[in-house]
Amino acid sequence: MQRALRTGLGYHGFDVHAVGSGEEAVRESAAWRPDVVLLDLGLPGMDGFQTLAALRPHTRAAVIVVSVMPGERDKVRALDAGADDYVVKPFGTEELVARIRAVLRRQADVTSGEPVIRSGDLEIDLAHRAVRVGGKPVRLTPTEYELLRYLALHAGKPVTHSTLLRQVWGAYAVGDKYNTRYVVAQIRKKLGDDSSNPRYIVNEPGVGYRLEA
Amino acid sequence: MSARKLTAMMRRSVPYAIAIAGSVAITAAIAVVQARTSVSGLETVYLLLVLWLGVRWGRWPAVVASVCAFLLYDFFFVPPVGTFTVRGPSELLELVVLLAVALVTGQLAASLRRSHAESEAIASEARALYQLATAALRSPEVTSALSLLCGRATAIRGVSLFSLVAMDFGHAVPLAGGELTADQLKQAAWAHENGRSVGVSISDGTIQLMKTRPDPGGPAYLPLASGVAVMRIDVAHPAPEDLRMLAALTGLAGLLLDRRRAALESERARGFEASDRLKAAVLSSLSHELKSPIASLRAGLTALLSPRAGLEPEQKALLQDLDRQANRLDHMVGDMLALSRLEAGVALDKEPHRFADLVGSALRQLRSDLKGREVTVDADEDLPPVDVDEVQVGRVLVNLLENALEWAPAGGRIALGAAARDGHLEAWVENDGPFIPASDLDRIFDTFWTRRARGSGLGLAICKRVVEAHGGTIRAENMRRGPRFTFTLPLAQVAATR
Numbered sequence: 001m002q003r004a005l006r007t008g009l010g011y012h013g014f015d016v017h018a019v020g021s022g023e024e025a026v027r028e029s030a031a032w033r034p035d036v037v038l039l040d041l042g043l044p045g046m047d048g049f050q051t052l053a054a055l056r057p058h059t060r061a062a063v064i065v066v067s068v069m070p071g072e073r074d075k076v077r078a079l080d081a082g083a084d085d086y087v088v089k090p091f092g093t094e095e096l097v098a099r100i101r102a103v104l105r106r107q108a109d110v111t112s113g114e115p116v117i118r119s120g121d122l123e124i125d126l127a128h129r130a131v132r133v134g135g136k137p138v139r140l141t142p143t144e145y146e147l148l149r150y151l152a153l154h155a156g157k158p159v160t161h162s163t164l165l166r167q168v169w170g171a172y173a174v175g176d177k178y179n180t181r182y183v184v185a186q187i188r189k190k191l192g193d194d195s196s197n198p199r200y201i202v203n204e205p206g207v208g209y210r211l212e213a
Numbered sequence: 214m215s216a217r218k219l220t221a222m223m224r225r226s227v228p229y230a231i232a233i234a235g236s237v238a239i240t241a242a243i244a245v246v247q248a249r250t251s252v253s254g255l256e257t258v259y260l261l262l263v264l265w266l267g268v269r270w271g272r273w274p275a276v277v278a279s280v281c282a283f284l285l286y287d288f289f290f291v292p293p294v295g296t297f298t299v300r301g302p303s304e305l306l307e308l309v310v311l312l313a314v315a316l317v318t319g320q321l322a323a324s325l326r327r328s329h330a331e332s333e334a335i336a337s338e339a340r341a342l343y344q345l346a347t348a349a350l351r352s353p354e355v356t357s358a359l360s361l362l363c364g365r366a367t368a369i370r371g372v373s374l375f376s377l378v379a380m381d382f383g384h385a386v387p388l389a390g391g392e393l394t395a396d397q398l399k400q401a402a403w404a405h406e407n408g409r410s411v412g413v414s415i416s417d418g419t420i421q422l423m424k425t426r427p428d429p430g431g432p433a434y435l436p437l438a439s440g441v442a443v444m445r446i447d448v449a450h451p452a453p454e455d456l457r458m459l460a461a462l463t464g465l466a467g468l469l470l471d472r473r474r475a476a477l478e479s480e481r482a483r484g485f486e487a488s489d490r491l492k493a494a495v496l497s498s499l500s501h502e503l504k505s506p507i508a509s510l511r512a513g514l515t516a517l518l519s520p521r522a523g524l525e526p527e528q529k530a531l532l533q534d535l536d537r538q539a540n541r542l543d544h545m546v547g548d549m550l551a552l553s554r555l556e557a558g559v560a561l562d563k564e565p566h567r568f569a570d571l572v573g574s575a576l577r578q579l580r581s582d583l584k585g586r587e588v589t590v591d592a593d594e595d596l597p598p599v600d601v602d603e604v605q606v607g608r609v610l611v612n613l614l615e616n617a618l619e620w621a622p623a624g625g626r627i628a629l630g631a632a633a634r635d636g637h638l639e640a641w642v643e644n645d646g647p648f649i650p651a652s653d654l655d656r657i658f659d660t661f662w663t664r665r666a667r668g669s670g671l672g673l674a675i676c677k678r679v680v681e682a683h684g685g686t687i688r689a690e691n692m693r694r695g696p697r698f699t700f701t702l703p704l705a706q707v708a709a710t711r
Binding site for chain 2: 001003004005007008009011012042068072089090091092093094096178181185189194195196197198202203204205206
């Protein structure tokens with residue numbers, strides 16, 4: 001697997017450095033300073049979640065979690081622990097490359113501090129708290145705006161329900177996931193989006209939502 | 214005559230001796246006083262004695278004392294002194310008054326003493342029960358508390374057997390008290406199963422002996438919520454306080470048996486949970502073992518498809534074909550794991566969801582396969598939410614859509630829809646492909662049954678399991694334009710907030 005990935009990613013122009021354990025990854029990432037870390041959750045020794053926790057203070061690299069575990073709980077746990085995205089094994093090289101490019105693009109966007117975030121013809125103007133679809137302004141309630149803003153700040157990244165609840169409703173929110181679903185439905189309606197075929201905010205089943213980048 | 218009987222008789226005769234001695238002493242005292250002064254009405258002093266005796270020992274010593282007093286007074290003080298002659302009605306009246314006082318005070322005192330003794334008995338019963346109950350509730354081991362209780366019950370006069378039998382998931386298990394025969398255990402199980410008492414019944418806080426019993430020599434059976442109390446009462450007319458005590462003990466035993474059963478049930482539930490966790494762990498490790506090699510295969514095959522690998526178009530086509538096969542293998546492994554997970558009864562993660570969201574996710578997942586097909590969704594935005602496991606129901610939609618993709622002609626139409634009906638949501642996926650033969654409509658959901666040469670026969674079986682796990686139904690039918698799969702989902706009991 002490691003050799004296949006090294007070869008495949010190498011063909012796409014990435015400089016790949018492979019290590020065999022979580023401990024090594026933490027040590028190497030401090031010295032080597034990668035842009036993206038592909039982290040398999042099923043590691044020998046220090047497990048994937050421990051590695052993720054140990055990596056975070058050392059590196060600003062985007063972390064993509066790779067796992068065969070089909071459980072949504074693991075995805076949520078990884079995202080809540082600071083992972084940027086996840087890929088479920090098995091996957092094709094093209095799919096992985098697309099994910100890597102997406103997280104790299106997102107990193108660049110965040111550092112550039114662009115005040116307007118776009119998703120198709122949807123514009124979220126953070127400086128003026130304004131939302132436009134095809135140039136036409138859309139009126140959102142404060143809650144709806146907060147939720148959309150948070151998704152926009154992490155455009156392309158899956159955001160978990162619990163993160164949304166915490167970020168939009170506050171740390172002591174007594175809400176359930178149905179709250180976020182209801183608000184997302186309202187936003188989609190106002191943006192003229194169709195829940196059964198959404199263009200802007202897409203569902204990540206069992207995990208949360210993602211704004212298409 | 215034994216020594217014990219002798220002392221008992223002596224103890225019984227003490228009040229009478231005191232009655233006679235007291236009368237004599239008072240007579241002597243009156244004689245002494247009358248020799249010095251002439252005080253009349255001293256005979257009332259006898260009344261004090263009679264009264265005291267009546268209160269202390271009841272009516273008979275008092276009667277003896279009153280007769281004694283009358284005779285002595287008559288003999289020594291009433292002229293003609295030295296004779297027992299009764300003259301005139303006034304003397305007779307005196308005797309009658311003395312006797313009446315003796316009888317009335319005796320009666321009063323006796324009933325007082327009786328009620329005092331009764332309350333004493335009730336208090337001691339309550340104390341005994343309290344001690345037993347605290348001991349029983351403090352002891353972590355219910356069985357030892359039950360043994361204690363049985364010991365207390367057999368200490369009651371006339372109770373020669375008191376045993377407790379627990380009914381554990383349909384089996385009679387003797388827990389405490391005297392030994393029971395296999396037949397008696399069977400009888401206890403019968404009593405419990407039918408909720409019928411045999412020989413005794415319990416009501417109003419006491420035990421009642423039944424007049425008719427099938428087996429006069431055998432023990433009585435009293436069914437409790439979680440077990441049976443088996444007892445044998447040898448006396449024909451047991452004291453009411455003994456029966457009350459027995460009823461109280463039986464009640465306490467019932468509580469202890471309930472507590473024991475609650476503990477057993479929670480232990481059993483923990484066991485099931487553990488076996489659920491084990492199944493999930495086995496499946497997760499199995500999926501790891503099966504999927505890891507496929508993952509390496511696909512990663513390697515697709516790596517070589519890159520233009521930089523410099524392969525000929527023909528070689529690339531071969532690799533693409535191999536990758537498709539690996540992908541198919543992954544699908545089948547996924548289906549099999551999903552099916553075994555469903556069969557293992559791994560719990561659903563149900564939450565309120567909007568059907569349109571579920572459809573959106575499924576369509577998105579199949580985005581590339583659906584290119585060039587017309588997909589229509591006929592689901593009202595205001596449909597009530599459904600209470601489902603998002604991932605599992607998403608799988609149902611994906612499988613039904615894949616099935617439709619397989620059968621719909623190129624450029625054909627796939628129609629999805631949903632409507633609220635009879636308290637649940639009815640959803641369907643229809644395509645305009647060939648009709649399903651009527652004979653296949655029923656077995657189309659069977660595991661490993663497939664109409665396609667390359668199908669695994671698992672997709673629709675998974676749909677059926679998932680839908681049924683949600684308490685719904687699924688069916689296939691031929692509509693005007695083509696085959697339609699319809700399934701039901703439970704509605705969520707939520708009021709939309711803000």
